[in-house]
Amino acid sequence: MVDLRAMTALGAHEPAVLTVGPLTITERFDIALASLAVRRGQDLTGAARAAGVPLPGPAQYQARAPYSAFWVTPEMWLVEAPFASHEEIAVHLKAAFGDAASVTEQTDAWVIFDLTAPDLALVLERLCNVDFRAAPEGYATRTVIDHLGCYLVKHGAGMARVYGPRSSAQSLLHAVEVAAASAL
Amino acid sequence: MIIHHPILGPRDAQEFVYLGDAGLINRPDGMTAGIEAFHDYAYNRDNPAGEHRELWYHEQGDRSWLVVTRNTVTHEIKKVELARDVARAQGRSK
Amino acid sequence: MSQSHRIDGGQIDRSKTLRFTFDGLPYQGHPGDTLASALLANGVRLMGRSFKYHRPRGPLSSGSEEPNALVELRSGGRQEPNTRATVAELFDGLAANSQNRWPSLRFDALAINDRLNAFFAAGFYYKTFMWPKSFWEKLYEPIIRRAAGLGSVSREEDPDSYDKGFLHCDLLVIGAGPAGLMAALTAGRAGKRVILADEDFAFGGRLNAETYAVGQASGADWAAATVAELSSMPNVRLMARTTVLGAFDHGIYSAVERVSDHLAVPAVGKPRQVLWRIYSQRAILCGGATERPIAFENNDRPGIMLAGSLRAYANRWGVKAGERVAVFTNNDDGLRTAADLTAKGVEVVAVIDSRQGDEVIDTSGRLGLKSITVRDREGGTREVRVDALGVSGGWNPNVNIHSHHRSRPVWDATIAAFVPGADGPPGLLVAGSAAGVMSTHGALRTGRDAAIAALGLTGRADMPEAEDAPISITPLWHVTHGKGRAWIDQQNDVTVKDIKLAEQENFTSVEHMKRYTTLGMATDQGKTGNVIGLAIMAELTGRSIPETGTTMYRPPYTPVALGALAGRSRGKEFKPYRLTPSHHWAAEQGATFVEVGNWLRTQWVPKAGETEWRQSVDREVLATRKSVGICDVTTLGKIDIQGTDAGAFLDRVYANTFSTLPVGKCRYGLMLREDGIVFDDGTTARMGEHEYVMTTTTANAVTVFRHLEFCRQCLWPDMDVQLISTTEAWAQFSVAGPNARKLLQKVVDQDISDAAFPYMGAGNITVGGLRARLFRISFSGELAYEIAVPTRYGDALLRRLMEQGAEFDAIVYGTEALGVMRIEKGHVAGGELNGQSTALNMGLGKMVSKKKDSIGMVLSQREGLTDPNGYRLVGARPVDPKGKLTAGSHFLEIGAAPVAANDGGWLSSKVYSPHVGSDIALGYLKGGDQKIGQRMRAVNLVGGTETLVDIVSPHFVDPEGERLRG
């Protein structure tokens, strides 16, 4: 087993949980990520079904066990699974899809924050141009938060998961905290 | 501006990066075309005051290159296509 | 001072008293007051000085169109110049000062300009101050600059924060007067998402300033009831203190919400203002109308006001502007003012109606109105003692936002004003007086109908009864009797005479008139004066008003704080930080960091006793070349390229060939732009049959990825290639130096002997069971590897390497040492990859394969880019080892004069090389490849230094590359 000690994107050894008024920011350090892209002329549906990997349509997130996924670009998804069981998520997916797909490890490319608040929309409207109120549950989109390209997935009126560039984790967190204090 | 992405619907143009005239799709073949052809391809533009087919890249979105038909006087957008579809329709392949 | 001019009624909360000061004197007002209404209530009329003549001025209006009553609000970092007293909401402890006057508001030395006004005619400065030549900067201009300007900036940082946000709705209603309220009510009741924004702190618009009824209630009460109903609707967002600034393309509107300007200081964590970007395919402009004055001699004295504002102060704020009041009007609306004031018990001593042939032809009172001179229809004149005069020249619809897409408003003779024209912003309708519909009934009706039309609603919402008086106006722009100055633009001191002079000098185009006289260029953007000016120009030129036309309306509708436009992006938050995996370790070591794009990289890591940065850098270089050094190179762009056509794809985007690269090897790649200039470089490894990992420079990571997507989607759409960035996914360290292999072997699980892992090898390995990648590449010229692990383990790997490297005295080196070693080795980087250089310039011409098509291959062969005497990369070394070099110096032949004709090239990068023992540099030299061994001068004219240099090969260490293959 790996004997190197992991460090979170915020530079700690344990993921952060912070609150700003009614908003709770939970750093998710327990999610493994990989990109899954269709190779030309291939059809992944069979293998996906077999492996339990959802392949949702544009702007959608779909949860299954052990895999969940959201659409990022035509013929490409970001697939996530529990880190504990799938630290080697790319290996798992390669095994499942073989040469039909291109798979790339993405776990540490992102810092992931779960944002929860009764009226989360009031915070998000200060951060990005997503129409969070109108968006359906499971809406997944790329957006910009304070100059940072992020993915945002709506898990409910009061819950969103934000995937930001790992190296900018502190700047992203700061933006969320300031906006929350300002808005709530 | 708002660009109606063929897959994602209306998106703020701020999410996109602009390249220019969609003619940039029509790159000559370097093994057959010469400097003159590439010079015209790389440097000369119609630059119309009116309808303009142009390339936008959804960098802060789904990374699709789009061909947007936009009026350069009114900024009205008439049509938005995936650049890949346009390229294929123009006979580009590998 | 008591509130001597306070009268009954109004929408102020008399139960609370607010204390404030103006020019240091204490006054009192009530919640609901503006600074202007409170000062007027205290009998203060004089609030400012004009721009050019420094004429004493009081408020002309009661709204955001105010040209005169500008003050400096607050102090220190919060000092806010040019604040309109007419819209500044009163708060307890407010402190304001008058501006653009010296020594005091009552006695302003520069009022001398007013006496000398004959010399200050429009554009006089274009005709003089030209001699002697040198006097402009030295004498004339400094005087002008000191005299000009309005308020002042404290130069202290604004301590308040600003925020931004994004809103979405079905209907944006701009303005909450009768039309706006009715529009919002109609759409709100239909269940649509509505945003109702108004610049005022109280909704209702003119309803708050008028006395007539709407339905059974007073207009103000109807407004209050309507607001109550709207605020009960979850689908309606009411935004008071929110000015819509402009209409941008495709239903995007910008608005600023003044969250805290009515407070002494913002609450903790709360912003002063929020800039909103509102997305709405449908919007209704219900911005109302602005009354305009009539130009007559000395029509600018404190106490002379727009009639509707005089009425507003009485009805909304319970303030009488004077004890003895007169009204001068060319339309029925002016008569309302007389009626309302009389009803309030204010003495109205004269109503001068130009439609009866009566006119006001002059006034008196230096610091405030004392009397007016009236000329009656028979031509007789009389002086009337008054201390307030209401003037009404008619009302101009606020067409501004509707014209932000350059739509030209059209002239409506029935109301003698411009109304919104065709081709306004798509999706933007106009209702109420903004559309030229001046009655309350008309406003309610058009507001409702606009909402129905905009949203395609069915059925008619019911509507309260209200007055529907027709417009009766006979235009009068300026009074022709009287020889003195009649003001049009009160802030910039543009008078009728200036318009006449502009016409006389043939500045007759409305744009020429504006620019020559500065009409409408003041902080009010001519909201009250422009139409009068162009009407007079029309008169003078014999053109009609529509023929004369208007100038362009542009955002913002009213001036907006720059802080709000910047939002949170200021100070250290101007741009986000990117931190490397080794950041925390380096910070512990007291490393110095440097900004590289948004990255913060370790520049060097000082050791105890090192007092000067060069000591640290030299040590890092020598230690690496002697044993082993470690550098965080995570910032280099990494792009995962997969697919059955990945190799062919790389052959197209790189000038050299990659399809032939064996699996498990990497190769240096040179990427050109289509114009044949070098775009980027880096090593790309083949990790599998259909799997490559490309590295880019830190600076070009994003643009290279964008370019690859362009090639993939637009040029070769059927190639089987998939791309994704992995820059952040891997923590990557360079391990360089003679002991690099020994150190790494202690850390990795596989055999990495030269046989097992030769030069330019690449592969997946493990580190204590952890998946990792190893590349045997060198940027320093030493035996070197780059090892990568998942980012979360980067910090631990570095600590492991340092601990295992102790026996080799391993060190971490920063970007400075990295730069030194790459220059010693002659690798091109930022200074050479300048977007102006070809592969040939860099001595890499042979890398551009002509056997295959690749981006930039053809155009790189243009004659201008293949000149044998063109720039070539060379090394330069001072003849005297103690000699100093400066990057940016130019090469000159010995004895050549320092003129452009002799310019041989320049030093692109320079470092001190502890290895060579002197400064060394890379540079581009014309025909440089033939000049190796020559001596030249490296001249730094701007620094006044020059150094004799030997032109040498750019490879200062191990030119044969034995070390890195060792």
Place this chain on the structure above:
Amino acid sequence: MRYSGFRVIAEALTGHKGWKPVWRDPAPQAEYDYIIIGGGGHGLATAYYLAKEFGQARIAVLEKGYLGGGNVGRNTTIIRSNYLLDGNEPFYEFSLKLWEGLEQDFNYNAMVSQRGIINLIHTDAQRDAFTRRANAMILHGADAEMLSREDVRKLYPWLNFDNARFPIKGAIAQRRGGTVRHDAVAWGYARGADMRGVDLIQNCEVTGMRIVGGRIQGVETSRGYIGAKKVGVAVAGSSSKVMAHAGMRLPIESHVLQAFVSEGLKPLIDGVMTFGAGHFYVSQSDKGGLVFGGDIDGYNSYAQRGNLPVIEDVAEGGMALMPAIGRVRLLRTWGGIMDMSMDGSPIIDKTHIEGLYFNGGWCYGGFKATPASGWCFAHLLANDRSHETAKAYRFDRFLKGLMIDEKGQGATPNLH
């Protein structure tokens, strides 16, 4: 009529009765020796120098709107000659020298004010690049200095020195740079040209070109056909539109550049300053407004208006550099059409059509070039040879690979 302080006083005492029209409004004649299309700064300067310096006559300037209504009336008024490349620097230095004597030359106070320009430095790489530039400027006879962080602090102690994301490390300065009252430049040239018999014809749009056997005969206009021996086109953002009448495609795209002015303030900024870590440059007008700008919107446009992202980006740069302007208010924004060329440098050249000459591709640097552009274009029109300082501004430089790319961005106009 000659302008002077004495004249101003005399007129003031006699009620300003004597001021004459600054230019006539002549009807177009049937034919001219020279027709200049475009009554902006460059066109008016061209006509002025053609008449004054090159002794030519029978000259007309055709303007589709009002004189000086293009970018000369819609810019941030900066003059400088701080260029890097051999193709550019001699030209811009020639222009700066012309600015220095302009007002006396055309007897109009355009308020040429050499209050200096500094470009701030935030990285070592920038310092190296600016040092190379400063040396190139000096080699070409221009003035340049390198300032330290402390030098900059002395000039503007209230800039963000202590809490900056990208700290100020110094600056390159050109003391002879500065600002000019932009409208007055157009009016001064117009007046000077009119006084020398040039017909300035407003509201006269060119709708076509008459070309026979590869030679220009004249132009069709909204006011009828006008014959000409030589036609010079100087229409900036409309270059592609007008040259299309001659069937030409240009290495040019038209883009919108927004600019901004704040409310009037007492003196705050003496010279011109550019931020090196964001898109922001600023000066303060004599009236007191901060005049500032940033990057172009970045998409082809003829709309003369821009959008929000650039407005916000510019404000962010301004606040990052000058934290004290948070409460200063933006008064007005505007947009001009820039003729963005493929290498960021202009074209002053003949065309393949005999008698048809082109001047354009000024990107957003056209204002400072106005005098030299006019002079060099007049030189080309009169002598059929390029002026010494404008030799590099040829059409065929792209075909030959002789680009003049100051920014190193290649054939991507919106990045120049």
